[in-house]
Amino acid sequence: MKKENISILYDIVKKAVMNFIEKKDEEEFIEKYPEELENKNGLFLLFYDNEENLISFVYNLNPNRPLYMTIKDMAVTGISKCIRISRDIEHKNMKFLIILVSNFKAVKKIEEIDYKKKGICVQYLEKNGALPSQILKVEKNLEGALKKTLNEAGLSNHDYKDENLLYFTFDCSDLILNEE
Numbered sequence: 001m002k003k004e005n006i007s008i009l010y011d012i013v014k015k016a017v018m019n020f021i022e023k024k025d026e027e028e029f030i031e032k033y034p035e036e037l038e039n040k041n042g043l044f045l046l047f048y049d050n051e052e053n054l055i056s057f058v059y060n061l062n063p064n065r066p067l068y069m070t071i072k073d074m075a076v077t078g079i080s081k082c083i084r085i086s087r088d089i090e091h092k093n094m095k096f097l098i099i100l101v102s103n104f105k106a107v108k109k110i111e112e113i114d115y116k117k118k119g120i121c122v123q124y125l126e127k128n129g130a131l132p133s134q135i136l137k138v139e140k141n142l143e144g145a146l147k148k149t150l151n152e153a154g155l156s157n158h159d160y161k162d163e164n165l166l167y168f169t170f171d172c173s174d175l176i177l178n179e180e
Contacts, residue, residue, distance in 0.1 A: 129153025
């Protein structure tokens, strides 16, 4: 993604978060966004405190709106989740990481999952959950990564080897904004 488009996405996130915190009316999108931001990409938005500890994250893997709208909605959802977790967070010093999702692939053998390089999505009946490799890479082994993903899906009591579970992997691309 182009550097200037990454910058636009981060600006949208920061404005949405600050408007939510300051209880300001949401601004409507008035400018024309670049075509690249009109795409309907899946993504994760991670929220970090000023010491770079992960507070929370939100994701949308199958958006039905353009990227610039989806990221705004996710920012509001994510900051409200952060406030529920801790009212002591210095919201003005929060940091964000946007992760673009692509190349979903069904998994035939769970042993083939490289959780340090790929995100994992699990589905069981109506429940599903996903985690990007950026969160999973701290796990010591594949079993831990699969159990963490099951927990995200609300399936913590399932055996990760259950043959009725459907697993998918996906690529996770960090959209890094280099602020100087």
